[in-house]
Structures are given as structure tokens and as C-alpha cells.
Amino acid sequence: MSERVELAHNAVGRAVPTMVNGKPQIPFLGAGKYQPRARKAAPAICSNKDYPDSGDKRVADLETALRKCGLRDGMVISTHHHLRDGDKVALMALDAAARIGVKDLMWFPSASFPSQKSAIELMEKGVIHHIEGSMNGPLGDYCTQGKMRGMGVLRSHGGRYQAIQDGEVHVDVAVIAAPTADFFGNADGSHGKSACGSLGFALADSTYADRVIVVTDNLVRFPCVPWQIQGNNVDFVVEVETIGDPAKIVSGTTQITRSPDRLRIAELVAQFLRAAGIMKNGFSFQAGAGGIALAFVQYLKLMMKQDGVKARFVRGGSTKVLVELLQEGLTDYILDGQTFDLDGVKSMANDPRHVATSPFISYNYHGKGNFASLVDAVVLGATEVDVNFNANVVTHSDGRLLHGIGGWQNCLFAGCTVLALPSFRDRIPVIVDEVTTMTGPGEMIDVVVTERGIAINPRRMDLLDAVKGSNLPVRPIQDIKAEVEKICGKPVRPKLGDRPCAVVKWVDGTVLDTVWQVS
Amino acid sequence: MSSAVETASPRFAEAGHWGKEVRSDVHVGFEARDSGGVEISLESRVAPYYGTAILEQTREVLGELGVKHARVAIHDEGALPFIIAARIEAAARRAGIALGKRSLPQQHPLRAPSQKDRLRRSRLYLPGSEPKYYINASLHGPDAVILDLEDSVHRGEKDAARILVRNTLRTVDFGSCERMVRINQLPLGLEDLAEVVGESPDLILIPKVEEPEQVREVDRMIGEIKARNGIIRSIWIMPILESALGIENAFAVATASENVAALTIGLEDYTSDLGVVKTAEGHESQYARSRVVNAARAAGVQAIDSVFSDVADMDGLRRWGEASRAAGFEGMGCIHPGQIRVIHEAFQPTAVEIEKARKVVTAFEEAQNKGLSVVSLGSKMIDPPVVQRALKLVERAKAMGVIS
Numbered sequence A: 001m002s003e004r005v006e007l008a009h010n011a012v013g014r015a016v017p018t019m020v021n022g023k024p025q026i027p028f029l030g031a032g033k034y035q036p037r038a039r040k041a042a043p044a045i046c047s048n049k050d051y052p053d054s055g056d057k058r059v060a061d062l063e064t065a066l067r068k069c070g071l072r073d074g075m076v077i078s079t080h081h082h083l084r085d086g087d088k089v090a091l092m093a094l095d096a097a098a099r100i101g102v103k104d105l106m107w108f109p110s111a112s113f114p115s116q117k118s119a120i121e122l123m124e125k126g127v128i129h130h131i132e133g134s135m136n137g138p139l140g141d142y143c144t145q146g147k148m149r150g151m152g153v154l155r156s157h158g159g160r161y162q163a164i165q166d167g168e169v170h171v172d173v174a175v176i177a178a179p180t181a182d183f184f185g186n187a188d189g190s191h192g193k194s195a196c197g198s199l200g201f202a203l204a205d206s207t208y209a210d211r212v213i214v215v216t217d218n219l220v221r222f223p224c225v226p227w228q229i230q231g232n233n234v235d236f237v238v239e240v241e242t243i244g245d246p247a248k249i250v251s252g253t254t255q256i257t258r259s260p261d262r263l264r265i266a267e268l269v270a271q272f273l274r275a276a277g278i279m280k281n282g283f284s285f286q287a288g289a290g291g292i293a294l295a296f297v298q299y300l301k302l303m304m305k306q307d308g309v310k311a312r313f314v315r316g317g318s319t320k321v322l323v324e325l326l327q328e329g330l331t332d333y334i335l336d337g338q339t340f341d342l343d344g345v346k347s348m349a350n351d352p353r354h355v356a357t358s359p360f361i362s363y364n365y366h367g368k369g370n371f372a373s374l375v376d377a378v379v380l381g382a383t384e385v386d387v388n389f390n391a392n393v394v395t396h397s398d399g400r401l402l403h404g405i406g407g408w409q410n411c412l413f414a415g416c417t418v419l420a421l422p423s424f425r426d427r428i429p430v431i432v433d434e435v436t437t438m439t440g441p442g443e444m445i446d447v448v449v450t451e452r453g454i455a456i457n458p459r460r461m462d463l464l465d466a467v468k469g470s471n472l473p474v475r476p477i478q479d480i481k482a483e484v485e486k487i488c489g490k491p492v493r494p495k496l497g498d499r500p501c502a503v504v505k506w507v508d509g510t511v512l513d514t515v516w517q518v519s
Numbered sequence B: 001m002s003s004a005v006e007t008a009s010p011r012f013a014e015a016g017h018w019g020k021e022v023r024s025d026v027h028v029g030f031e032a033r034d035s036g037g038v039e040i041s042l043e044s045r046v047a048p049y050y051g052t053a054i055l056e057q058t059r060e061v062l063g064e065l066g067v068k069h070a071r072v073a074i075h076d077e078g079a080l081p082f083i084i085a086a087r088i089e090a091a092a093r094r095a096g097i098a099l100g101k102r103s104l105p106q107q108h109p110l111r112a113p114s115q116k117d118r119l120r121r122s123r124l125y126l127p128g129s130e131p132k133y134y135i136n137a138s139l140h141g142p143d144a145v146i147l148d149l150e151d152s153v154h155r156g157e158k159d160a161a162r163i164l165v166r167n168t169l170r171t172v173d174f175g176s177c178e179r180m181v182r183i184n185q186l187p188l189g190l191e192d193l194a195e196v197v198g199e200s201p202d203l204i205l206i207p208k209v210e211e212p213e214q215v216r217e218v219d220r221m222i223g224e225i226k227a228r229n230g231i232i233r234s235i236w237i238m239p240i241l242e243s244a245l246g247i248e249n250a251f252a253v254a255t256a257s258e259n260v261a262a263l264t265i266g267l268e269d270y271t272s273d274l275g276v277v278k279t280a281e282g283h284e285s286q287y288a289r290s291r292v293v294n295a296a297r298a299a300g301v302q303a304i305d306s307v308f309s310d311v312a313d314m315d316g317l318r319r320w321g322e323a324s325r326a327a328g329f330e331g332m333g334c335i336h337p338g339q340i341r342v343i344h345e346a347f348q349p350t351a352v353e354i355e356k357a358r359k360v361v362t363a364f365e366e367a368q369n370k371g372l373s374v375v376s377l378g379s380k381m382i383d384p385p386v387v388q389r390a391l392k393l394v395e396r397a398k399a400m401g402v403i404s
Helices: A062-068 A089-100 A119-124 A137-144 A157-165 A200-208 A260-275 A291-307 A320-327 A342-350 A359-363 A461-466 A477-488 B047-064 B081-094 B155-171 B188-199 B212-229 B244-248 B250-254 B267-274 B283-299 B314-327 B338-346 B351-369 B384-399
Strands: A007-009 A015-017 A076-079 A105-109 A128-131 A152-154 A173-178 A211-216 A236-239 A283-287 A311-315 A331-336 A354-356 A377-380 A384-386 A416-420 A447-450 A453-456 A500-505 A511-516 B011-016 B026-032 B038-044 B070-076 B122-127 B144-148 B178-182 B203-206 B236-241 B262-265 B302-304 B332-334 B375-377 B380-382
Touching: A015 A500, A015 A511, A062 A089, A062 A211, A062 A236, A076 A089, A089 A105, A089 A119, A089 A173, A089 A211, A119 A128, A119 A137, A137 A500, A137 A511, A157 A200, A157 A359, A173 A200, A200 A359, A260 A291, A260 A416, A260 A447, A283 A291, A291 A320, A291 A377, A291 A416, A311 A320, A320 A331, A320 A342, A331 A342, A342 A354, A447 A477, A453 A477, B011 B081, B026 B081, B038 B047, B047 B070, B047 B081, B070 B081, B081 B155, B122 B338, B144 B155, B155 B178, B155 B188, B188 B203, B188 B212, B203 B212, B212 B236, B212 B250, B236 B250, B244 B250, B244 B267, B244 B283, B250 B262, B250 B283, B262 B283, B267 B283, B283 B302, B283 B314, B314 B332, B314 B338, B332 B338, B351 B375, B351 B380, B351 B384, B380 B384
Parallel strands: A076 A105, A076 A173, A105 A128, A152 A500, A173 A211, A211 A236, A283 A311, A283 A377, A311 A331, A331 A354, A377 A416, A416 A447, B038 B070, B122 B144, B122 B332, B144 B178, B178 B203, B203 B236, B236 B262, B262 B302
Antiparallel strands: A007 A015, A447 A453, A500 A511, B011 B026, B026 B070, B375 B380
């Protein structure tokens, strides 16, 4: 990619490419400012006469299925990350594509994981042209070293749905890993030896892709009940020995932190929600699967018991900690987008109050409302936050890709967005003058909680007033930053390259920031 | 392998730690040379942000130590500047260079000196060779932090630890925590004093005290260093009694110097001296603990309890703390920040006690206003010691933030 890239400055002053992978882009205009007026994209019309009356859509293997789907050079192939780092299906599909001999595919995963690093070889061989989806570890380095032929596009879970509905990304073939399925293609995630809980990430692809392949290692007799993926959206069913490594399907992220400093942060978050009056009967909240977020739920739970407060619903990613809330009657429902541990998987399979939802109903910009904005408080992490409350979750301070966006951007729409983070990591301050990569604009971020104090966004006078008179360590964000710089010294800002290698999309599809090639 | 010929050749030493599991520390390899100037190599996980600063700091520290010729290899794991300085100094000294010289980092302004009778419910132990715990220790709200040079520091690391503790006292803001140092058993402890007293710790703990003379020896040395450095603020002493003989001499030890502010007990060593098993209930040390409380009270100093070593057992800790307070102790040690809150709650007077004490105080104040020498509450006359106790309890409850 040697051609010059045109750059424009968006509403938050970031230089972003006006063209990405041959498609014109709209620079970020401000939250809620961009509203496209057109009709949503739609899959091609199909006719059921093309499908067997017996309902049996099984074919011998993935290679056969991909051939029958008409996979050819330059197409878009999608996979999903509900099996997390244990997924085997994405590489199985891409390897099968390589054997067929197609080139220049765009791989469109809902997220990629370190175990999929051999995708690099497929890029080197020309099978994959580029990736649009989260990249970290070796894949992230490959991208930020400028080795990928196309530009990386990082989208939130909701943004991925939006891109499909806007027609920005047209999925030619979707390959869905299914822990349980029948021959018709009905599929479910909460049962089977590779059970993972929700299949929510695959829902958009199952309805919008031209061709859909379900791959399962637990074929049951029709009907597969419940079905999260509807068989009448599915073209082919492939049975394989195993779709994933169960040990890695549920990740290690569900360990509650034992670091006293992080526990302090978690407790401060819970105390803040209580002092601000957010923790009250019928409230709702969402917490991620990070160590601090999980510990926060533990503290909040104690306070809810003390105050006799019950939540109406909590939003997953579900974990053991949330499941316990449900079982102890401290929440009426878990509305779950993904499932992080086995307790979550079991609960979803057995408890009707533990509901599987998709990014469409909770996160999608083109939905008629989102669950995410109904949530009273959300507790998230970040790698950096700046004095204007802008935050970064995708890159290290040195510009290397670190995380995908996940549901992070979508969660910012909650009533109160709290970032819980240590004020420095390994001597590197977390509060900076300007974030390396903007992933969330400061106008959407309300509170930053560190072990050295709580900073409330001056835009939220209501929150500042609500906690006035509490004994919480509420301080201006500049104050905490100055204290940390006194301890650590002011760091030198690493020099980033001037060649874009990926873009960060906002939830509406506009370009929020650029990830620059690392020298 | 040493020989007379080799003494002129490069001498190598090292200090600090590095590796994948190490956080907030640094390893310094130091090769003293006779010529060739200073040569520095740096590997750091924070190199893009602080590489230049670390190199600059290294040159500065070497300059202060008077090092002209050396090869210095630094492996940094995100250590803060005061840690880097301490490790370089330790490595240089170990290489036989810069003896008698110090590189003192910029000082954080000292807080007000501590009062002899201040609140000492909890003291958080910070191992003298684990710098990663220092910077956030005070955020967990203990009444005191105790930088430990004794049991938590390996014998071969004592020299490096005392330099690190010195720099920590000098630069880390411990907020409203009292800054304590546990030195080693004498005579090694005297070398610790030589390094740390100049940084005005608030209190020195002396381990394994058996005779009052040991306290006096420490007190004398503290006095000398204070005089040499022009330090006028108090540096209190807390002797630790850890043997049968020490317990027998409790009163003499507590009264050995007017700088003794508290007396405490070390149960691990005490029980092993007795040849009994240390239990969670602690019946075997009941006599010794009572003796410490009694001696401390008789000497007019605080009695402080030992530590509770099972960090996972919060219920056991609470029971221990409550019994400890009931027995007359005013605080105990913590080996994990998670223990602090439980200890504070255990050492907090109950609502009933506070209410009763407040009534007595009110009656006392009324009597004072009326010019009466006898304090009475209802139909009961209140003895002066009861009044004194009530006054102290109310004052303590205020200091603990239980009442305003």
C-alpha cells in the first residue's frame, strides 16, 4: 500500500483517512450527529426450492461447503469469537479457503485471538488480503508494523452490526461455530461439549450474509432447541470432530483481582455508585470481565444487601459473580451479550431469567433504541484516559494494538460511564494530556476512578453535586495526573509513524481515529 | 580465586531484581574500572517513555557517588526513580566503590512529627526489599507503615535494603501514616540506624529486646545521629519482646528511655523460645501478653499486639483483634492491606462504651463549670480514673473518626 492517503481532521481534531480499503469514509462528526438516510442492506433473495425438502443441509466438510457457497477471490468471509481463544473454526475455514486456492479474502471476524496468529501466514501467502476486526498480539503487531496489505478497521460489537446494515461490509460467506446444531442449521451455544453460552455475535451474519455455514461438533436430531441461530438462514451444515478447545473457550479473565490497589479501586467504584444515588431499587448496571470490574460487583453486592437494594437487570458478559447475584435474588434478570465462564454458560442453559441477547438489541446504532442506553451505570477499563476524559482501549501508549473495542464504545451510552483504572502501570501514567488513540470521546465518559481518587467529568455537575458531602476522594483529573507525574516523572511521548495502518470507527460508522504505523 | 594481582582488575557486583515476574524494581550490574570512564547499558520495559530519563538519572547518581570509571548494566522493570537510585548505590558499594558516599534523591517535605500517644491501631508491614508495595501503602489507610529490615529481608540483602528504605523514607509520601522502621537485632541494627535515622523516621522498632540496655544503646545512637544532622523532631522507640527473658524484663525495657512510646510482642519467636506450639486461640501466650499490657501501662506507654498471620481468615482476625483490645492492647500489626479495616473495626470502642464515656465526660465538664471537685452521674459518684478513661476513649473515638 504505497499510495498517499488523504487525511481529514474530524470533530475531535484527529487526522483520519478519507478513504479506507477503497471505500470513502466520513470523519467523526460528534456523538449522535451522523444519521444516514437510506435503506438497510439486505441479503440476496433465495428460494426454498434450492434447499432439500428433507431439511438435511449437511455436506462432507468445510472445503465442500465453501466451494458450494461459491467462494472466490476478493470475497468477505466472517467468523465469530464466542469460542474466544479456544476457537478452531475460523482457522479451519481460512485453511480450507487456502486449499481451494482463493486469494485476497477480507477476513471479517467479530474479534481475533492470539491462537489465530497463523492467519499471518495466510496473509503472507495472499489468501487473506486484510482483516477488519479486532487484532492484538502477533496479528496486532503485523498490522501496526505496516505489513498488512489493506488497512485494519476496528469496530465495536454494535459497530460491526451497523457496518453490515449500512452495506459498508457485505458478508459473502459466514462461518458460524455452533456448540449444538441440527441438520437444518438451527444452532445453540449453551449446550454441548464446547458450550460457550450466547452466539449473539453471529446473529447479524446469519441474517445478512449471502451464504451461511454452520459448523458443529454436537449434531443433534432435529429440532435443536432452543435455537439461537435460525436454520432457515443457513445454507450448509458441517460436522467436525471438535470446534474448539473447551479449556480456552472460557478465558482466564474472570479471576477477581487480588491486588490490594485494584481492590481499592473496585471498592471506590461501588462506593461512588452508592453515594451518587445510582445504586437504588430497580437500578441496572453492567460490568466487564476484568479483575477490577468483577471485584466491583462483589463490593456492590455487599452494599446492595446492606441497603436492601435489588437490581432490575444486570448486563453481561456474564460471569460467576453475576450468576450469584441472580441466584441470591439481587437482580431479576441477566441480559447477556456473551458468556465469560462456565458458571455463566450453565446459568444461561438452565435459568430462564438469564437471557441471551445479541449486539443488535443491545448495541446497534441502527436499532430503534438500545438496551445499552437503558443501563444506569457501566464500569469499564481503558489503557489511557486524557484530561478531557477521552479514552483509549485499543493501543498501548507506544501505539501498538493491544485490545479490540468489543462492546466498550457501545456501553458508553449508559446513564453513568465509569472507567476504573490504576493511575499508573509499570511507572507509565494512565492519565495523559492526549490519548494515543481515541476510542471513546470524553463527552461520553463521566467518571474516572483510580486508587488515588475519583475524577468526575465537569460536564456532569449533577454527579459532582450528588457526591458532595460524601467522604469520597473526589478530585479534579488534572490533580491526579499531576500527583502521578510527580511520582513517576513525566514520560516522553513515543513518536508514532505518519502512515495509517488501521482506523477506529465510532458506533455510527464514522472514523474516530487512526492507528499509525509503529516505527 | 582472588589474588594480589587481581585486586587491580575490574570488580563486579550487582543489586536489585529483574525478570518477567518482577514489577517496580531494577537490577543493576556494576563493574568498577580503573579507567575508561562511565559506560551504561539499559534495558527497560518503559524504555520508550523513560529511557532517556533513566540514563540521565544513572549518570547523576554515579556523579554523586564519585564514580569516574565503571560499566553499569541496568535491567529496569518500571522502577520509580528513588528505587533506581538505591539499587545503583547498593551495587556500587558492593563493588567496593563509593564507600561513605550517598546519593540522596529529592526529598518530599516531612509531615508533622508524630505524637507519642498517637493512634496506633494498625501498622502495615512493608518488606524492605519489595519496593513495589511502598508507593500505594498509605492509600489503604493504616495508622502506620513499617519498613522492615529484619525478618522479611534475606541476610545477604540487608545492605541494599537499608539504602532502599532510606530513600523510601526520604521520597515517598505516606500521608498521615506514622513512618516506622524495624531494624535488625543488635548489633546489626546499629548499621541500619546509621543509614535511616537521618531521614527522620517517626519510630524505630527494635526486635528481640531482652535487656533495657539494648533500648538505651539504640536511643543513644539515634540521639547522636539526630544531633549530627540537626534533627529535633522525636523519633520514638517500640521494643519488641520475643523471648521469655524479654517478657520478664518488660517493665524495665518499657522504662529504659523516655522515647519508648509503645511495647509490643513477637509471638512466633516467643512461642518457639517457650517450646510450645503457637495456636490461633493463643492460650499459650496469654501470660506474656498480659505481662506486656501490664508493664506498658505501668510505664505509661502503649501496649501493641503481634500480627495475625492467616491473611485469608478475616473472622479469625476479627476475633483476635477484639480479644486483643479487651485485654488492653491498642493495636496490632498487619501483613496485608486487607487486614487493616477489620483491625480498625476490632479496636474501635463499641457504641455502648462511647455513649457511657460521653455521659461521664459531660458530667465531668458540668462539674468543672460549677467548680465542683466531685463528678457525679445520677446518684453515682465517678472516680477520677474513670473520668480519665472516659476522656481518653472519647478522644480516641474522635481520632478514629467514629464520632465527630
